Amino acid sequence: MRQQRWWAVLMVAGLAVTGCGSAARTESPSGESSQKQQEQKLVVWDWKSSEPAAADYIEKAKADFAARHPGVTVEFVAQPFDQYYTLLGTAIQSGKGPDVMLFNGGGQIRDRTDALLPLDQYVAEDKSRLAGWEAFGKDGKVYAAPVTLQGHPIYYNKALYEKAGLDPANPPKTWDELVDSCAAIKKATGAKCFALGNKEGAGIQFFMSGLGSGILTPQEYDDWVAGKRDWSSPHVRRIFELWKEAQDKGLNNDGANSTAMFNDIFPVFETGKAAHIIGLMSDIGHWKDFSEFLPPDKLGVMQAPVAVEGATPSLPYDGGIGYAVAKWTKDPQLAADLVRSLTSTDALTAFYAKAGAIASDTTIDVSQAGAAVSGIVQEIKTGKPALHVALSSKTLDLMGRLSQQLLSGSATVDEVVEQLAASDRAG
Amino acid sequence: MRGALTERLAPYVLVAPAVLIILVLRLWPLVLGVNFSFTGDGELNGTPVGLGNYVELAGDPLFRTSLRNVGLLVLLLPVAVAIPGLLATFIYLRVPGNRVYRSVYFFPAVLSPVIVGAIFNLMLGFDGPVNAALGALGVGPVDWLGDPDIAMFAVVGVHIWATFGMSLVVFLAGFSTLDASLLDAARVDGASLRQSIWHVIIPSLTRTIQFVFVTTMIGMLTSMFGLLFVMTNGGPEGSTYLPEFYIWHEQGQMNRPALASAASTVLFVVMLVVGLLQISLLRRSGRQD
Numbered sequence: 040m041r042q043q044r045w046w047a048v049l050m051v052a053g054l055a056v057t058g059c060g061s062a063a064r065t066e067s068p069s070g071e072s073s074q075k076q077q078e079q080k081l082v083v084w085d086w087k088s089s090e091p092a093a094a095d096y097i098e099k100a101k102a103d104f105a106a107r108h109p110g111v112t113v114e115f116v117a118q119p120f121d122q123y124y125t126l127l128g129t130a131i132q133s134g135k136g137p138d139v140m141l142f143n144g145g146g147q148i149r150d151r152t153d154a155l156l157p158l159d160q161y162v163a164e165d166k167s168r169l170a171g172w173e174a175f176g177k178d179g180k181v182y183a184a185p186v187t188l189q190g191h192p193i194y195y196n197k198a199l200y201e202k203a204g205l206d207p208a209n210p211p212k213t214w215d216e217l218v219d220s221c222a223a224i225k226k227a228t229g230a231k232c233f234a235l236g237n238k239e240g241a242g243i244q245f246f247m248s249g250l251g252s253g254i255l256t257p258q259e260y261d262d263w264v265a266g267k268r269d270w271s272s273p274h275v276r277r278i279f280e281l282w283k284e285a286q287d288k289g290l291n292n293d294g295a296n297s298t299a300m301f302n303d304i305f306p307v308f309e310t311g312k313a314a315h316i317i318g319l320m321s322d323i324g325h326w327k328d329f330s331e332f333l334p335p336d337k338l339g340v341m342q343a344p345v346a347v348e349g350a351t352p353s354l355p356y357d358g359g360i361g362y363a364v365a366k367w368t369k370d371p372q373l374a375a376d377l378v379r380s381l382t383s384t385d386a387l388t389a390f391y392a393k394a395g396a397i398a399s400d401t402t403i404d405v406s407q408a409g410a411a412v413s414g415i416v417q418e419i420k421t422g423k424p425a426l427h428v429a430l431s432s433k434t435l436d437l438m439g440r441l442s443q444q445l446l447s448g449s450a451t452v453d454e455v456v457e458q459l460a461a462s463d464r465a466g
Numbered sequence: 467m468r469g470a471l472t473e474r475l476a477p478y479v480l481v482a483p484a485v486l487i488i489l490v491l492r493l494w495p496l497v498l499g500v501n502f503s504f505t506g507d508g509e510l511n512g513t514p515v516g517l518g519n520y521v522e523l524a525g526d527p528l529f530r531t532s533l534r535n536v537g538l539l540v541l542l543l544p545v546a547v548a549i550p551g552l553l554a555t556f557i558y559l560r561v562p563g564n565r566v567y568r569s570v571y572f573f574p575a576v577l578s579p580v581i582v583g584a585i586f587n588l589m590l591g592f593d594g595p596v597n598a599a600l601g602a603l604g605v606g607p608v609d610w611l612g613d614p615d616i617a618m619f620a621v622v623g624v625h626i627w628a629t630f631g632m633s634l635v636v637f638l639a640g641f642s643t644l645d646a647s648l649l650d651a652a653r654v655d656g657a658s659l660r661q662s663i664w665h666v667i668i669p670s671l672t673r674t675i676q677f678v679f680v681t682t683m684i685g686m687l688t689s690m691f692g693l694l695f696v697m698t699n700g701g702p703e704g705s706t707y708l709p710e711f712y713i714w715h716e717q718g719q720m721n722r723p724a725l726a727s728a729a730s731t732v733l734f735v736v737m738l739v740v741g742l743l744q745i746s747l748l749r750r751s752g753r754q755d
Contacts, residue, residue, distance in 0.1 A: 122718070124718050124719065124721070125717060125718030125719075128717060128718055128721055128723060150508070151721060153508070153509070153511070238611070238698075238702070239699055240701065293592050293593065293607070294592025294593070294607075294609050295612070296609065296612035296613075296701070296702045297590075297591065297592055297609050297611040297612025297613075298591075298612075303591075432719070432721070436719070436720065439701075440703050443614075443701060443702045443703045444703050447612075447702070449614070449703065
């Protein structure tokens with residue numbers, strides 16, 4: 040009798056453990072029935088909520104949500120960013136995890152839309168107030184609401200311009216002028232033209248997007264973003280030629296391939312060792328980040344220098360980060376409401392003021408923050424999605440490695456363009 | 467009757483925890499992982515694709531680089547063993563200051579790879595102190611972590627620096643079993659330092675050396691991830707990928723868990739072969755004594 044009980048216990052234990060380990064599932068089994076009795080709870084995953092600069096933002100968003108849904112608990116789980124998508128991938132594989140989660144716009148969210156809920160019906164009211172939706176959409180559906188805008192303005196150091204006898208109010212308009220100005224700056228101050236960090240392969244992404252509108256014609260640019268990318272076009276080729284040319288002419292700082300974009304290169308710009316940097320609008324590497332060393336009156340933002348006739352410079356930007364709702368959430372309406380609270384004007388104003396992020400809300404007043412910021416915000420209306428965001432993460436990964444080869448001289452522009460075209464076609 | 471039954475079952479009950487842990491937490495996930503590697507990613511999630519992932523791996527230059535780098539690690543193994551061996555010999559022969567060296571050598575072994583990586587990121591930076599020192603000597607700067615032909619050696623060098631302390635301790639333990647009269651006899655016979663090392667010390671320490679070989683190999687193949695992650699992130703040009711890093715990259719960054727499973731399976735087979743070779747090596751040396 041006793042042995043039988045033993046075996047039963049062993050069997051049950053065995054079955055219980057093995058049952059947990061089944062392989063990939065696309066749909067999750069949801070325990071709807073027990074949920075109703077429990078207090079409702081939403082879990083949010085992100086990498087922002089633990090940052091002191093985001094504390095006000097999260098507080099405001101929580102208050103806004105609590106006012107609309109009293110009695111619902113919201114738990115923010117801040118994950119380390121470098122492990123974020125690994126952890127999220129595991130959650131998606133198992134079909135359970137957070138109800139609401141933060142995403143970077145572009146490839147990171149598009150690769151994972153299978154696990155996300157289309158938000159169009161829930162966020163219709165916010166569509167005109169917020170900018171940057173395209174980065175979170177796929178096949179005509181929107182999967183996340185933008186919190187910040189992310190883009191690649193070209194910042195320049197006005198103090199270095201003054202020292203070189205150049206007019207800081209009139210930055211170069213064409214690529215040739217830029218090269219000339221840089222020569223003058225180099226002569227007068229010893230500073231390099233560009234602060235470039237390409238250790239992670241991110242430098243080429245910034246370069247492509249920051250300078251792209253000065254290289255492609257408006258038609259080519261729009262086609263590129265729309266997915267009709269003509270890799271055989273001489274202008275597309277020109278992007279990579281300029282990348283190589285900048286290196287060969289000594290415009291970049293030394294050791295670009297071993298200098299990390301995050302975060303070794305920003306000090307090079309801040310401390311005046313390079314005159315320009317293709318930076319960011321939100322998170323880091325932006326106007327507020329630089330302000331410790333470069334006060335607002337010494338920091339300028341310029342448009343992409345024109346390298347090809349017919350190109351019209353525009354600010355490259357997209358939705359930077361945005362909150363999405365998981366497919367497996369029990370109450371989609373509730374989760375979507377939390378996303379709306381996280382993108383309310385009050386919350387986003389706090390984010391802009393504390394973290395220096397360019398928020399997605401176009402109704403925020405930024406007139407106090409200096410020339411660089413108003414320069415960026417003015418351009419939002421005419422801005423276009425950044426070129427590199429249109430590429431898949433696989434192609435971006437490849438582009439990072441190939442760009443390093445271009446800098447070191449172990450690959451030619453033709454080889455690089457050919458490989459990228461193949462990767463882009465494969466999707 | 468009842469007592470006999472209990473007695474008969476007792477051994478099974480006693481081994482059950484160990485067997486269950488191995489079955490449930492080791493073998494079962496392994497089977498799942500291998501099974502998973504025959505399915506697709508993304509839209510093909512869950513659908514069988516046969517050997518598709520393995521074919522893709524074979525055609526992926528990045529994965530081939532990572533396997534080549536495993537080969538490179540095996541080739542560099544003698545260096546990784548010789549360094550602590552030599553330094554332990556000097557300590558054993560009581561070079562001046564040997565007590566200080568003993569603790570200094572061991573110190574890096576207590577640092578986590580992330581900290582070591584961060585330190586050497588600064589040291590080996592293009593405008594870092596190492597290049598500054600080289601510049602003072604009139605030697606041009608070296609892009610330690612930015613040159614694809616150098617980066618892997620730089621990382622392995624740092625790994626050896628960070629871990630040789632452990633092997634050094636093992637060597638010192640080996641030396642404590644060494645018969646000092648043999649060395650004295652060699653010295654009386656007029657043997658040079660090199661001759662005593664070659665003809666007395668190495669033959670006496672065969673087992674220690676083999677043990678260090680095996681542990682160093684395991685260390686190199688399994689614990690380089692932290693350093694790679696911090697120092698090179700697989701770059702430049704993908705030249706410092708190791709299979710572990712590749713698996714992490716495909717799973718977490720590229721959202722290709724099934725492909726990562728296939729790579730894990732390949733790594734498992736590689737480790738299995740290496741492990742079996744090591745076991746047979748240790749067995750053979752055990753028999754000799």
